[in-house]
Amino acid sequence: MANNDTATRKVERPQNENLSSQLVALYKTFRGIQPSQQVSFDFSLITWINPLMLLPIGAHIQTTSGNYSSPSAISSYLSAIQFPHGVDTIDALQQSKTYIPIGVLKRQADVGRERLESAFLHLLTTTIGDTPGSRNAIYYPISELTTNIFDHSQSDTGWILAQWYPNKKFLDLCIVDRGRGLAATYQEELGLTLTDDEAIRNALQGVSTKKERERGYGVRTSKNVVCKALGGSFTLISGSAAYLVEQHSEKMVRLPQFSWPGVIIGYRIPQPDGPIDITPHLE
Amino acid sequence: MNTNNTINVASVVAPVLSSRDVISALKTDIAKIPTQEIELDFTAVEFVSRSAAHELLRLKEWFATQDQKKTIEFTNANEEVAKMLRTVASNRAIPKTPENAENIKTVSINDLETKPTTLGFLRRLFAN
Numbered sequence: 001m002a003n004n005d006t007a008t009r010k011v012e013r014p015q016n017e018n019l020s021s022q023l024v025a026l027y028k029t030f031r032g033i034q035p036s037q038q039v040s041f042d043f044s045l046i047t048w049i050n051p052l053m054l055l056p057i058g059a060h061i062q063t064t065s066g067n068y069s070s071p072s073a074i075s076s077y078l079s080a081i082q083f084p085h086g087v088d089t090i091d092a093l094q095q096s097k098t099y100i101p102i103g104v105l106k107r108q109a110d111v112g113r114e115r116l117e118s119a120f121l122h123l124l125t126t127t128i129g130d131t132p133g134s135r136n137a138i139y140y141p142i143s144e145l146t147t148n149i150f151d152h153s154q155s156d157t158g159w160i161l162a163q164w165y166p167n168k169k170f171l172d173l174c175i176v177d178r179g180r181g182l183a184a185t186y187q188e189e190l191g192l193t194l195t196d197d198e199a200i201r202n203a204l205q206g207v208s209t210k211k212e213r214e215r216g217y218g219v220r221t222s223k224n225v226v227c228k229a230l231g232g233s234f235t236l237i238s239g240s241a242a243y244l245v246e247q248h249s250e251k252m253v254r255l256p257q258f259s260w261p262g263v264i265i266g267y268r269i270p271q272p273d274g275p276i277d278i279t280p281h282l283e
Numbered sequence: 284m285n286t287n288n289t290i291n292v293a294s295v296v297a298p299v300l301s302s303r304d305v306i307s308a309l310k311t312d313i314a315k316i317p318t319q320e321i322e323l324d325f326t327a328v329e330f331v332s333r334s335a336a337h338e339l340l341r342l343k344e345w346f347a348t349q350d351q352k353k354t355i356e357f358t359n360a361n362e363e364v365a366k367m368l369r370t371v372a373s374n375r376a377i378p379k380t381p382e383n384a385e386n387i388k389t390v391s392i393n394d395l396e397t398k399p400t401t402l403g404f405l406r407r408l409f410a411n
Binding site for chain 1: 295296297298299300301302303304305308329330332333334335337363366367370371374382383384385387388389390391392394395396397
């Protein structure tokens with residue numbers, strides 16, 4: 001139940017199902033909300049929802065002890081994906097019959113986390129159909145982007161949610177952390193004072209906060225596998241800025257009065273229809 | 284299963300190797316083996332991320348430079364895993380020049396909104 005200090009916020013309905021529309025709806029939903037603010041999210045406008053909208057709301061609820069109310073239209077879906085708390089064991093992950101639940105990756109689980117991620121990826125390829133030669137392309141961005149959480153964000157938890165749309169033949173995926181975000185990472189590790197926009201550009205250029213010069217490939221190569229190898233769309237949000245690639249056009253987006261503590265990555269990929277060689281995109 | 288000088292990577296870690304930090308689990312196991320030549324058996328490993336491949340190569344180099352000079356051999360890697368290890372190894376030798384992200388245009392969030400149309404309204408109404 002909401003207490004007196006809990007703000008109520010209606011979850012915005014995207015204008016259409018494109019990633020850019022989801023980004024706009026996510027922005028409107030979180031605009032003006034402080035990272036630690038307890039919120040009661042109201043899903044009454046929502047009749048369908050994608051991972052990019054849902055996972056940040058779930059992560060916010062979990063870390064701030066917030067809550068939500070939902071209409072019957074999506075309540076069975078929310079229940080099936082174990083919203084908002086997700087699952088952090090292989091058994092719980094595999095018990096789901098209809099949808100892949102929210103995966104909660106914990107730093108301290110160590111090898112257990114790796115096994116949970118393996119099980120998640122297996123379930124994903126089973127769900128969308130394991131097109132021969134395409135598994136690497138599906139696995140690559142997920143594995144690189146989740147390892148970034150534990151390498152850089154200083155967050156002890158990462159969230160992942162995937163949704164396969166069999167009629168439309170595309171997969172939506174979202175990976176979220178509520179760590180220190182890119183700008184603070186560059187500040188604390190390299191002493192660089194950057195805006196969120198500049199920090200995202202640095203990450204895309206491969207400016208690593210680590211000493212080894214061959215680090216810093218994760219974000220850029222993942223984006224290239226999603227957009228160039230698989231022909232998908234991609235967004236990365238950190239702080240008050242977002243990077244968006246849709247229909248081969250890339251842009252940075254200012255998000256005033258919005259501040260995500262950490263990183264949100266969302267992407268959409270069409271179902272692979274044959275073998276995909278990701279090697280040219282790995283550099 | 285692990286044998287005297289062989290570590291089965293899939294059973295010690297997982298069939299999919301994603302994270303850098305879990306490679307340290309292998310480091311501990313390798314250190315415990317008294318022989319100088321160690322085999323990392325990739326049977327049942329389906330995929331290795333770029334980051335994990337990088338960490339595996341660093342692990343191999345690190346043990347080669349320690350007093351015991353342990354030699355680590357990667358065996359039974361499937362074609363994709365072998366390709367990833369080779370890609371990362373070659374990039375360690377000659378890194379590529381990164382892309383320039385400075386010229387990406389910045390827009391307002393309002394620029395992403397499409398103007399409402401009757402057709403759009405009907406699509407939303409009947410969506411899913």
